[in-house]
Amino acid sequence: MRFKEMASKVSQWLEKSKEIVISSRVRLARNLTDFSFTHWAKKEDLAKVVEKVSNVTKGNSYLKNALIIDLKELDDIDRQFLMERHLISREHAQDKGKERAVIIGDKEIISIMVNEEDHLRIQVTESGLNLIEAWRLASKIDNELEKGLNYAYSEKYGYLTACPTNTGTGLRASVMIHLPALVISRQINKVLDAVSRANMAVRGIYGEGTQAQGDLFQISNEISLGESEEEIVEHVEKAAREIMEYEKRARKRLLTQLKEEIKDSISRAYGTLCSAYTISSAETLILLSKLRLGANIDLAKDIDISTLNELLILTRPAHLQEIAGKKLSAPERDVKRAALIREKLRIKT
């Protein structure tokens, strides 16, 4: 375990996020034309890809103090830790021993996965609804990287990716959005239905196959070919804005029609979080979601949203173990988690 220091704080983009849209992320998939795609390449070629990308990174003006981490050198908890912080994907965290790396920029805004499904997955994450900024920065980093690398590109199909679902721009624009009022009022299906009709995907916050946890959803584009990056980004932003309005309306209605019930539910969530001696990860997410809603609609005025953001990540299993500096069993984690929550909520309120 080697991330004790990093584990005590969350990244800045998350800490300062107070809105319904928590964060915006842009991912660009790129491959080197001289090598087979990751799943089909020889081990020594993958090592060369890591070396080439690492070297080019060192000269990149956006990645001056970047950490270059060889995933082979990390234990399971370290890799899960990076996943919990959204710096690497679930897939990238699996299969120990493969030639894989992650390059993490200053403030954790930029991360580049090397030898994930594609040779490069350039990711930029910004606070709130800000996909345009995220795309601009990702593109600038890409421009500099491109000077030192030979990208697989076709005039006709655009950037060539391992999976045909990413061909073209190689772009995935996604937003993490908190929709508790739509879930409580059972209107969420209408939203998700409309989103999918607009050729967009909805998933839980930790990517493929994960459950929507704590009323957090990730909305992203499905189509990467035939539309320009600006058009894709604009479509996702527009969808996010509409969903946000819908959530606001649901919140208003809850406040006018069910104020006492909602207030009760939020106060109970606060009570449990402040006094529990042992608490699971799932229960924590549910209660934090209620508290966040309370803070947003002024029913829990004393709660600082950045504390809630912090708890969202610091209470995840690998974070608790990095903080403790040792492997913990699930019941041990539940006790540590409850203690951490009590401490954070008492200090800040």
Add this chain to the structure above:
Amino acid sequence: MLCERCGKEEATVPVIKIVGGEFTVMHLCDKCAEEATGEGKKEMESFFPSFPDLFSKIFSDFPSFHTEFFAPFKEKIKPPEIEEIKCPRCGLSYSDFKKTFQLGCSQCYETFKEQLEPMLRRIHGSIIHKGKVPSKVPVKVKIPKDEIKEMKKKLQEAVKKEEYEEAAHLRDEIRATEAKQKKRGGG
């Protein structure tokens, strides 16, 4: 390889499950592949127990990979012949591609062009890239003039055969390609 569902029969079809909007590949025998659509729904529901009919709604009109994506090539060429096509550069065969839904190298896009283009069109609604162009595009990847000629020939054939949907796609693609070449001062 054996079927990932029953573990008894030889896996013959890759079935793409769509979980939370993402593709996951499972290798199944014929019998299990047939049953997979129904089961996939059940599994997805267990991911989202609080919204039981979410996925049935979202994916009701979603094409199942195995039936829709691969259907057109099965009609045109006999399956054994497609399976045997191999990328000269990386050695990936079409049946390898079907197993993982991942291509082997950039050359694969050329090797499996006939199979890939209808697939890209199904996924994205287009096969012509419209976005960013790297500053140093090697000359060899520019679209050759012949390609537009070839597309126009295909268009005429499609019109002759009264395949109007195909013709409309080709017309859009020719337009998009010509617009792109004009913008960059020729191919």
